[in-house]
Each structure stands twice: as C-alpha cells, then as structure tokens.
Amino acid sequence: MYISYTTxxxxxxxxxGTSTCWEGVALSSVDGSSSTxxxxxxxxxxxxxxxxxxxxxxxxxxxxxxEGMTLGVVGESGSGKTVLSRSIMGINTxxxxxxxxxxxxxxxxxxxxxxxxxxxxxxxxxAMVFQDPMTSLNPVVRIGRQLTEHLRAHKKMxxxxxTELAIQLLxxxxxxxxxxxxxxxxHQMSGGMRQRVCIAIALACSPHLLFADEPTTALDVTxxxxxxxxxxxxxxxxxxxxxxxxxxxxxxxxRTDEIAVMYAxxxxxxxxxxxxxxxxxxxYTQSLFWSIPKTSEPKHTRLSAIVGRPxxxxxxxxxxxxxxxxxxxxxxxxEVEPQLTTDSNHxxxxxLPVGSADADAALSSNIAQxxxxxEAAAIRRDAQTGASA
Amino acid sequence: MAxxxxxxxRQHEDVVLRVENLTVEFPxxxxxxxxxxxxxxxxxxxxxxxxxxxxxxxxxxxxxxxLLQLPAPTGxxxxxxxxELTSLNRSAMTSRRTDIQMIFQDPISSLNPRRTIGKIVAExxxxxxxxxxxxxxxxxxxxxxxxGIDPDSARYKRPHEYSGGQxxxxxxxxxxVMEPKVIICDEPVSALDVSVQAQILNMLEDLKAKYGLxxxxxxxxxxxxxNISDRVAVMYLGKMCEISESDELYARxxxxxTRLLMDSHPEPNPNAEIDESVxxxxxxxxxxxxxxGCRFRTRCPFADERCAAEEPTMTMVSEGHxxxxxxxxAEAS
Numbered sequence: 001m002y003i004s005y006t007t008x009x010x011x012x013x014x015x016x017g018t019s020t021c022w023e024g025v026a027l028s029s030v031d032g033s034s035s036t037x038x039x040x041x042x043x044x045x046x047x048x049x050x051x052x053x054x055x056x057x058x059x060x061x062x063x064x065x066x067e068g069m070t071l072g073v074v075g076e077s078g079s080g081k082t083v084l085s086r087s088i089m090g091i092n093t094x095x096x097x098x099x100x101x102x103x104x105x106x107x108x109x110x111x112x113x114x115x116x117x118x119x120x121x122x123x124x125x126x127a128m129v130f131q132d133p134m135t136s137l138n139p140v141v142r143i144g145r146q147l148t149e150h151l152r153a154h155k156k157m158x159x160x161x162x163t164e165l166a167i168q169l170l171x172x173x174x175x176x177x178x179x180x181x182x183x184x185x186x187h188q189m190s191g192g193m194r195q196r197v198c199i200a201i202a203l204a205c206s207p208h209l210l211f212a213d214e215p216t217t218a219l220d221v222t223x224x225x226x227x228x229x230x231x232x233x234x235x236x237x238x239x240x241x242x243x244x245x246x247x248x249x250x251x252x253x254x255r256t257d258e259i260a261v262m263y264a265x266x267x268x269x270x271x272x273x274x275x276x277x278x279x280x281x282x283x284y285t286q287s288l289f290w291s292i293p294k295t296s297e298p299k300h301t302r303l304s305a306i307v308g309r310p311x312x313x314x315x316x317x318x319x320x321x322x323x324x325x326x327x328x329x330x331x332x333x334x335e336v337e338p339q340l341t342t343d344s345n346h347x348x349x350x351x352l353p354v355g356s357a358d359a360d361a362a363l364s365s366n367i368a369q370x371x372x373x374x375e376a377a378a379i380r381r382d383a384q385t386g387a388s389a
Numbered sequence: 390m391a392x393x394x395x396x397x398x399r400q401h402e403d404v405v406l407r408v409e410n411l412t413v414e415f416p417x418x419x420x421x422x423x424x425x426x427x428x429x430x431x432x433x434x435x436x437x438x439x440x441x442x443x444x445x446x447x448x449x450x451x452x453x454x455x456l457l458q459l460p461a462p463t464g465x466x467x468x469x470x471x472x473e474l475t476s477l478n479r480s481a482m483t484s485r486r487t488d489i490q491m492i493f494q495d496p497i498s499s500l501n502p503r504r505t506i507g508k509i510v511a512e513x514x515x516x517x518x519x520x521x522x523x524x525x526x527x528x529x530x531x532x533x534x535x536x537g538i539d540p541d542s543a544r545y546k547r548p549h550e551y552s553g554g555q556x557x558x559x560x561x562x563x564x565x566v567m568e569p570k571v572i573i574c575d576e577p578v579s580a581l582d583v584s585v586q587a588q589i590l591n592m593l594e595d596l597k598a599k600y601g602l603x604x605x606x607x608x609x610x611x612x613x614x615x616n617i618s619d620r621v622a623v624m625y626l627g628k629m630c631e632i633s634e635s636d637e638l639y640a641r642x643x644x645x646x647t648r649l650l651m652d653s654h655p656e657p658n659p660n661a662e663i664d665e666s667v668x669x670x671x672x673x674x675x676x677x678x679x680x681x682g683c684r685f686r687t688r689c690p691f692a693d694e695r696c697a698a699e700e701p702t703m704t705m706v707s708e709g710h711x712x713x714x715x716x717x718x719a720e721a722s
C-alpha cells in the first residue's frame with residue numbers, strides 16, 4: 001500500500017469475522033450456559049394497526065448481542081429494520097403500534113416497562129445514533145448544551161464537570177477545537193461533524209449497548225469511512241455491544257461479527273459475517289448480494305436484479321414472503337411458511353436453501369419453465385462457475 | 390483536483406458532446422462568488438457513457454445542468470454535434486432541447502402528482518412532437534413498453550400509484566420520447582433500493598443498446614458509475630481530477646483523491662482490509678474561496694509549495710488516462 005493518509009496508523013479493530021470475540025460468542029451459545037447476553041430479543045413483534053389491518057413491520061424476530069460484539073442488521077426499505085431497533089429501545093411512539101415478545105437487557109425485561117422506567121436505560125445503558133444528523137439535533141440549541149443535557153440529568157454532574165466531559169467527548173470523536181465547537185449551533189457544522197456530535201451524545205453516559213440506525217447513509221463516502229472507523233474504534237475500546245442497521249452489505253461486510261438479513265419483517269438468514277458471505281443459504285441474501293454493483297467487476301457487468309418489489313406488509317402472501325421474487329420458488333414455498341432453522345450457528349428460513357440439491361433441481365425446472373427471475377440467476381450462476389473454473 | 394487543461398479531449402469524428410473550460414459561478418452575499426464549476430473539459434463519443442463521480446459539492450450536478458443551459462454557464466463552451474449551445478438565443482435553445490434530455494434523482498418529485506402518466510410522458514410531444522392524440526399515444530405507449538411499464542394500465546394512472554423504481558422508469562420514458570442525442574442522468578438510482586437500482590441500471594444498458602443512447606451519468610457511488618460507464622471523470626471542488634476508461638481508472642488510480650475515494654468505498658467483501666490509515670484531514674473547502682493552485686492540496690498527503698503556487702493541468706499517464714496532479718501516484722511506488 002502506498003498511501004498513508006495519517007498519523008494514527010491502524011488500530012487493533014482491523015481484523016474481524018474470525019476474531020476471538022466471535023469465537024467466544026459461538027462457544028458460549030453452543031454450550032448454552034455462561035454469562036447472560038447483553039441483549040436478548042425473543043420473538044419480537046411490532047404490528048401497526050392501519051385501518052383494521054395489521055401491518056407486520058417486525059414479525060417474530062429473535063437474536064442475542066453479547067458484550068463487545070457487533071451485529072449487523074441488513075435489509076431494504078420496508079424490511080422492518082428501523083422499526084426493530086426502535087421497538088427494542090422502546091421509542092416507537094406511534095399510537096397504533098403494538099409490540100409483543102421479549103427484550104431482555106442484562107436479564108431485565110424491557111417490554112411492558114413505562115417510559116419513565118425506560119428512561120433509566122436510555123443513555124446510560126443503551127443509546128442510539130440515528131440516520132439523519134440534521135434532524136436528530138435540536139437546531140436552536142447549542143452543541144454544548146445538547147451534549148451535557150443528559151450528563152446532568154443522569155449523572156447529576158455539575159455544569160463545569162459536564163462541560164469538561166463534553167470537551168473530552170468531542171476530542172474522542174475527533175472534532176478539532178472542541179472548546180469553540182461547544183458554542184456552535186448544528187447548522188454551523190457539516191453533515192459529518194454533526195454525525196460525530198450525535199455519536200458523542202450517544203457515548204456521553206458510557207452506554208453498554210449502541211444502536212446505529214443507518215448512521216452513514218446521509219454522508220459522503222469518505223466521511224462514511226471515517227464515521228464507521230470511529231464507531232468500531234469506540235465500540236472495541238469500550239467493549240460495547242453494537243447493532244449496526246443498514247441497507248448496505250458493503251458497510252456491514254468488514255465491521256460486524258454477525259449479520260442478520262431481514263425481509264418483510266423477519267430475519268431470513270443469520271450467521272457470522274465470514275460465513276454469511278462465503279456460504280449464503282437464503283435466496284434473498286444471494287440475490288441481494290448479486291444485485292450490488294462491485295468495483296472489483298469489469299464495467300458493464302450485467303447485474304442480477306431481483307424482479308418485482310417487496311410485498312405489502314399489510315397483506316403478506318401465504319408461505320414464504322420472498323416466493324414471488326425467488327429464482328428457486330416451488331409450490332411448497334407458496335403453501336408453507338419456512339421456519340428459521342439453525343445449522344451450526346448458521347440460521348436460514350428456506351425450504352430450498354441455496355447450495356442444496358433440491359435448490360439446484362428447482363432452479364433447473366424453473367428455467368425450463370421460462371421463469372424470468374430464474375433466468376437472471378442462472379446467468380449469474382453460470383458466470384460465477386465459469387469464472388472459477 | 391484541481392486541474393484544468395484540455396489535453397485529454399479527443400480528435401474524433403464521432404464526438405457528440407464537447408465541453409471546454411466550462412465555468413459556472415453563482416453570486417453570493419457581499420459581492421462574493423461561488424465557484425461551483427471552474428474550467429471543466431470533457432467530450433463524449435456517440436453511444437458512449439461518461440460517468441461523473443465526486444462527493445457532494447464537487448459540482449457534478451451543476452455541470453450536468455450547465456450542459457442543458459439550466460442555468461447557462463458563466464463561461465466556456467458546450468458543443469452538441471458541433472453546434473455551440475452557449476451562444477444560442479432562447480428560442481433557438483428551446484428547439485435544441487429535444488436533443489439533450491435529463492433524468493433526475495428523485496423520481497417521485499420529478500413527476501407532477503396531479504397528472505396522469507399518459508400526459509406526463511406525452512408532455513414533451515405537446516411542445517415538439519405530433520399534436521394529434523392518437524399519434525402521441527402511439528409513441529408514448531411504445532416507449533412505456535420499452536421501459537417495462539404496461540402502457541394501457543398506466544395511461545390514466547397517476548405517479549402515486551407507482552413505486553419509486555417504476556416512477557424512475559416513467560421519468561426515463563419521458564426523457565426518451567424525444568429520441569434525444571444525449572441524456573444527462575443526475576443520480577438516477579441513488580434514491581432506490583439496491584434490488585431496484587440493479588433493475589434500472591440493467592434497463593439503461595438495454596435502452597442504450599436498443600436506441601444507441603449517449604449518456605452522461607452523474608453519481609456518487611463508485612461501483613454504480615463503474616458498472617455503467619465507458620469512461621469516468623472524477624471531480625473535486627469544481628475541478629476535474631482525473632479522467633480515464635473506467636476499468637483502467639479503477640485498476641490504476643493516479644490521483645490521490647481518486648485513490649482515497651476508492652479506499653473509502655465499502656465493498657461487500659468481508660476479507661477486504663479496512664484501511665484505518667485512510668483518513669482525510671479537514672473539511673472540503675468553501676467554493677467561495679477555493680485554495681490556490683491545486684484545490685485538493687489542503688487535504689492531500691503529498692501537497693508541497695508547487696501545489697499551492699501552480700495549478701496542475703491534465704497530463705497523460707497512459708493511453709486515454711489523464712490526471713491533473715503534480716505528484717500522480719505511480720504504479721510501482
């Protein structure tokens with residue numbers, strides 16, 4: 001490598017996926033004992049009542065997050081990923097929303113707690129960074145007060161002590177001249193700076209669990225790189241658990257230990273990051289990956305688009321929600337809903353998982369019948385086997 | 390970077406769009422001037438796709454709009470098939486607009502919510518095409534069919550009945566109905582989900598083959614630009630840094646800024662190294678008071694006095710690959 005842009009060099013967060021942290025997680029979940037996970041979500045459902053129909057935004061989601069581990073949640077718009085993180089935090093304010101299931105934070109059940117009770121958890125135990133740094137800061141309050149607000153409320157700090165810590169926080173998130181910045185209003189800062197301030201606010205009370213909901217979607221690519229580095233550096237220094245919600249498989253590829261792929265309110269596949277990328281079992285994960293243009297491919301590489309659109313969450317089809325867009329679809333997919341099954345820490349919900357003999361046979365018969373989505377997938381598959389051969 | 394110069398322009402008989410020293414400035418408070426685009430030059434051959442890539446504020450959208458004379462550039466020349474567009478008067482320009490069309494980023498807000506799809510796509514024809522409704526509908530239904538929208542069901546529907554991806558198809562149909570020589574695509578897929586994005590990119594490739602389109606494709610996503618473009622130009626703060634055939638550019642970026650963009654791009658590959666050393670110092674400077682010399686020098690790791698004193702001009706690094714930098718990255722170093 002021939003450019004070195006900085007001074008700081010590399011930190012120890014670089015290699016992930018096969019890190020000890022993930023192996024530790026894997027071991028503890030295999031023997032089923034050891035410590036309580038930091039966050040344990042079981043069968044979480046958030047349904048919105050819209051004109052008498054239930055819009056199933058989150059429909060039976062389960063996962064655990066351990067201390068020091070990053071879970072990536074990937075899905076397209078409308079897959080329920082944002083509602084999921086808001087439901088866990090308990091900040092779904094819509095009056096027509098109903099959340100059931102279980103969310104245990106360090107063993108304490110959060111579902112059913114009142115806002116007043118949850119306030120003890122927000123900030124100090126779990127915090128959130130939102131997508132849009134423009135709207136998540138108050139435009140008429142100076143940065144300094146927004147930073148110190150919950151330090152004073154939660155930690156009962158004096159004004160001077162809180163200000164001192166605020167300066168420290170801004171230094172951590174690498175904002176130059178933090179003393180001057182405290183008296184700035186949000187509009188006086190760039191988008192990247194504002195997102196740094198949001199991260200500083202989230203980190204202020206040293207939370208043990210951080211939700212980052214599309215933290216870099218509104219930012220330029222070089223700024224995105226900085227913010228993601230900052231998040232993973234803070235996460236590993238503080239041994240926080242982190243849930244990184246994004247639509248971009250590229251963002252989660254190198255910065256998570258485990259990935260959950262969501263489609264139509266459900267987790268359709270979940271595995272360690274390295275396993276997920278090397279061995280995709282759910283057709284949706286595979287199709288999503290194939291539809292992304294990659295800089296490593298030559299120009300004009302034909303993309304394998306997913307046909308159609310995501311289903312209407314108020315009127316989900318019987319069986320598998322992905323059936324109408326799936327290259328492997330068979331009659332059973334439209335009759336029986338596949339359940340999430342786990343095979344050595346790799347979970348997927350599919351009757352015909354990619355790579356199985358059944359899936360190959362299904363794809364061949366679909367191609368013979370001239371199913372459009374299968375043709376696209378077959379071209380892609382042949383191109384890949386051709387390239388590797 | 391901040392480079393000028395025209396050495397990268399080609400002497401080719403099939404140049405359909407030729408832009409030289411394009412400059413766009415806007416007045417700012419206190420008599421100051423926003424230097425949005427400063428001396429950009431490029432050319433596009435018939436049937437070619439040129440990608441313009443850069444971060445927000447680099448002037449890529451302003452460049453796209455200046456090609457259409459919306460607003461007319463402050464200086465420089467825009468030639469479409471040899472005809473100078475900047476010197477045309479209003480009515481002459483109006484008649485040329487059929488040849489150069491635009492597709493916008495937000496497909497939903499670029500369609501009038503109160504009009505039917507049939508009317509939206511036929512609108513350019515109202516001005517320039519056949520006036521008889523049957524003739525119009527014949528053209529419109531053909532083009533809707535080509536972009537994958539069922540014409541008969543679409544005719545009396547309105548934009549809210551369609552998804553974002555479908556609205557983008559309708560916008561593309563509206564641009565295509567005049568059979569333009571050049572289409573400017575300003576971030577046409579950045580508001581769409583990846584699965585829909587792939588559908589639109591594939592469709593643009595198909596339409597390009599079918600109608601022999603020439604595209605100027607503006608986007609911030611490096612992978613999208615590489616996928617669709619034959620040549621790619623990288624912009625920074627109103628200047629062009631580098632231009633090359635796309636595979637060559639991505640394999641051997643010569644400009645430090647291009648290199649930085651590529652290192653920052655998140656590839657969906659878990660084995661990719663996260664280079665934590667790639668941190669760009671500082672913020673993008675204000676286009677009201679851009680740095681002297683090379684505009685990238687304030688954030689460039691290789692900057693020296695020469696970069697502050699002298700603006701780099703486009704120089705060839707290999708066949709068809711030009712860079713505006715005093716210290717281009719060498720392959721070997």
